[in-house]
Amino acid sequence: MKLVHNIGYFLREVANIINMNLLSNLLSVLGTGLILFLLGLVITGWNISSKVVETLQKEAEISAYFNETVTYNKAEEMIEYINSIDGVENARLVSETEAFSRMQDILGEEAKILELFDENPFEAYTEVRINLEEMDFVLNQISIMEGISYVRDNKAVLEQVQRLTRGLNMISYLVMIAVGITTLVIISHLIRQSIYNNKDQINTLRLLGAPDSFIGFPFLLSGILLTLTGGILATIFIVFLINMGYNQLTGALPFIPLPNRGTLLLKLSVLLPAISIFLGVLGSIFGLYKER
């Protein structure tokens, strides 16, 4: 194939095309890099929020309180049944003592107030971990069980988390679309400008019978090279920022469930250059198509 045999020629042409407007091309690389950096930030935010939501979803739980008539054995039977309901991850009995101890932990120094009670004021209950998607069904199933007096859920909080996640997803999609369009406009404009600057050469090659693929390939390569350089710059910045952020967050806010750092960095290191190549190809094709 001629394209492969001429690769040395094409690379020299790419160097010529880029050198012809070096400053403009460098600024475009920086611009593309910053836009892709923004995309990297959004992807990172998306990953972290997804992890938080995933953790919350895994830890979503409801509490079911028994009637006073329910005996310990009956409670065990009921828990066995609850465990068999679809959408229940795990159900276990929390005894009065454990409930008291938990409240002491929650109150901390204020736990002294519990000493005012002659008896343990807390009752035993069932702690049920559920799949958030099945929350309504599970709540309904447990509420209608005989021996259950009250079911406490944190539905409002969980629904808010779900809404927040949907909002974040929406923002991420919008940013990705904006990044895509902006990069396409920058690159297609650059390619058109390069084609204009090289119009005499292109015209000569056409008169010599060169096919459009031969003429256009160096422009396609230069578009890819420019966006890829921007993508690599963005990746370097984002890797640096994530490393710095993780070191700060894991020390100061240990309770925030962060995604695995290595996986996140690998994902971004593959994704950003891949997106930049894709946008480079698309932008160059638009530029070439418009200048045909």
Added chain:
Amino acid sequence: MISAKGVSLRYKDGTLALKDVTMEIKPGELVFLTGPSGSGKTSFLKLLMGMEYPTTGTLTVIGQLITKEEVKNIRKLRKSIGPIYQEFKLIDGRTSLDNVMMGMRFLDIPSKKIKKIAEEAIERVHLEQKKNTLVENLSWGQSQRVAIARAVARKPALILADEPTGNLDYENAINILQLLYSFVDSNTAVIITTHATHLIQNVPHATCIEVEEGKLRIIKGEARVDETRT
């Protein structure tokens, strides 16, 4: 090789550049198109290159019909033509050798041979010493030679040279013309436009066609021009 039947060319501004041209040129012919500036010589070459299309009539070049609808095939046809432009159309920022090689890279020539063929073409136009010189640093005559080397290295069936002797002194003009004659063989036709008729009077086996106000008239030689139509 070239067959024109009743070909006319009228530009968009209404100028009639060629009028009812009927002619035939065979492989191995050397044809001079002479005439004053603006007579239609370059317009005829542009038609042969597929840079313009006949307004009326039928034009076939190396078996390819020259019409707007055939634009894709005309691009392929150009691979078989070695054009030498009046203004050379060399690519700045590249050496003489690069320019010659650039004209061959998309042809069916094995990549490994391209450099060798280009060097041979440069030797043939006596520019070995300048093969690594950027073309913008060459003289007019040297640039003309690079353009010729680029055209002939492609081993074309048809060489079209537009005013190759323009701006050259007598000696250099004769050298360039002799060089171009040397490329005529049984498979290659060479068509040269020039208004310097004194340079071509004694060229043997050449056909001279005078172009005047878009009409073609044969002065001497073997090419067939239907003058009764003009």
